[in-house]
Amino acid sequence: MDLSVTSTELTTDAAVSTSASAATGAAVFIPTPGTPYQEDIARYWDREARPVNLRLGDVDGLYHHHYGIGDIDRTALGDADDSTYGKKLIAELHRLESAQAELLLDHLGPIERDNTLVDAGCGRGGSMVMAHQRFGCEVEGVTLSAKQASFANRRAHELGIEDHVHAHVCDMLGTPFETGQIAASWNNESSMYVDLHDLFAEHARILAPGGRYVTITGCWNPRYGQPSKWVSQINAHFECNIHSRREYLRAMADNRLVPQAVVDLTAATLPYWGLRATSPLVTGIEEAFINSYKDGSFQYLLIAADRV
Ligand SMILES: C[S@@+](CC[C@H](N)C(=O)[O-])C[C@H]1O[C@@H](n2cnc3c(N)ncnc32)[C@H](O)[C@@H]1O
Ligand SMILES: CC(C)=CCC/C(C)=C/COP(=O)(O)OP(=O)(O)O
Numbered sequence: 260m261d262l263s264v265t266s267t268e269l270t271t272d273a274a275v276s277t278s279a280s281a282a283t284g285a286a287v288f289i290p291t292p293g294t295p296y297q298e299d300i301a302r303y304w305d306r307e308a309r310p311v312n313l314r315l316g317d318v319d320g321l322y323h324h325h326y327g328i329g330d331i332d333r334t335a336l337g338d339a340d341d342s343t344y345g346k347k348l349i350a351e352l353h354r355l356e357s358a359q360a361e362l363l364l365d366h367l368g369p370i371e372r373d374n375t376l377v378d379a380g381c382g383r384g385g386s387m388v389m390a391h392q393r394f395g396c397e398v399e400g401v402t403l404s405a406k407q408a409s410f411a412n413r414r415a416h417e418l419g420i421e422d423h424v425h426a427h428v429c430d431m432l433g434t435p436f437e438t439g440q441i442a443a444s445w446n447n448e449s450s451m452y453v454d455l456h457d458l459f460a461e462h463a464r465i466l467a468p469g470g471r472y473v474t475i476t477g478c479w480n481p482r483y484g485q486p487s488k489w490v491s492q493i494n495a496h497f498e499c500n501i502h503s504r505r506e507y508l509r510a511m512a513d514n515r516l517v518p519q520a521v522v523d524l525t526a527a528t529l530p531y532w533g534l535r536a537t538s539p540l541v542t543g544i545e546e547a548f549i550n551s552y553k554d555g556s557f558q559y560l561l562i563a564a565d566r567v
């Protein structure tokens with residue numbers, strides 16, 4: 260299957276993406292203009308350069324835009340008075356973010372080397388690299404941000420995996436991938452930027468029958484009633500629109516995606532937030548996450564679904 264699409268918007272790494280395309284003779288994919296909202300989101304991620312993301316990514320070259328899960332390794336952190344503590348804190352936060360991506364990949368099911376995976380809203384590509392390193396397969400990512408796609412393609416090139424891992428500037432609601440050819444696809448903290456019915460219709464279209472879809476997301480809890488002030492604060496901070504848990508399940512059911520696992524990761528992500536709140540890399544959004552997770556208005560969920 261030839262999925263070597265690329266974007267005319269890619270800048271510094273256009274050569275990387277174009278040569279992959281030229282090698283297979285694939286047509287160049289020209290994205291359609293986005294909505295004004297999508298243009299805002301593209302600008303947001305083009306400009307994003309928060310140290311909490313770049314310094315963590317520098318630890319091992321996997322750049323994430325998602326949060327962490329798991330217990331803190333206090334032994335690895337050592338003494339807060341130690342001169343190396345700051346560096347260890349960054350490494351520990353990064354370890355927890357990579358653990359989150361590993362958990363998502365655990366839920367993709369058996370993946371073969373000749374399979375193709377799709378990362379919808381791929382950011383700087385950390386999860387794509389991890390997926391290729393684990394399964395040896397092709398990984399195609401889409402993001403609205405030309406800067407992020409360029410960054411991800413540059414990293415793939417540096418790692419020598421540019422023939423297998425590609426980022427495209429593209430709306431995840433209308434991807435160039437052929438119908439029914441994708442073994443598994445995911446959204447890692449990227450579904451709060453789109454309408455869920457439109458999103459799951461597109462995943463259901465590209466996934467092979469029996470294919471697997473996984474999301475890790477923050478969602479508001481219908482048991483709380485409505486989005487809390489903390490959830491509204493997170494929406495304003497990231498210019499996103501957090502959905503409720505019920506919306507996820509309904510939109511999946513409407514689009515031939517049948518949940519096989521729904522895992523509440525709220526308790527598992529709180530240690531990450533507690534540690535991050537003590538770090539010099541705080542961004543100011545830590546309190547909203549901690550308070551909303553603790554008051555039950557917000558949940559951190561993994562949902563894995565089969566395309567039937
Ligand atoms: C919080 S980041 C998550 C990045 C990545 N999944 C990760 O785990 O590191 C959100 C991403 O969603 C992307 N995004 C938002 N709306 C999108 C859309 N309509 N189509 C494609 N990507 C989109 C943004 O460009 C950004 O890369
Ligand atoms: C769980 C929810 C609601 C996520 C919203 C999407 C989002 C912005 C994720 C993290 O990105 P980032 O890694 O760039 O953010 P930060 O700079 O805060 O680390």
Ligand SMILES: [Mg+2]
Pocket residue numbers: 311312323324325326
């Ligand atoms: Mg981050």
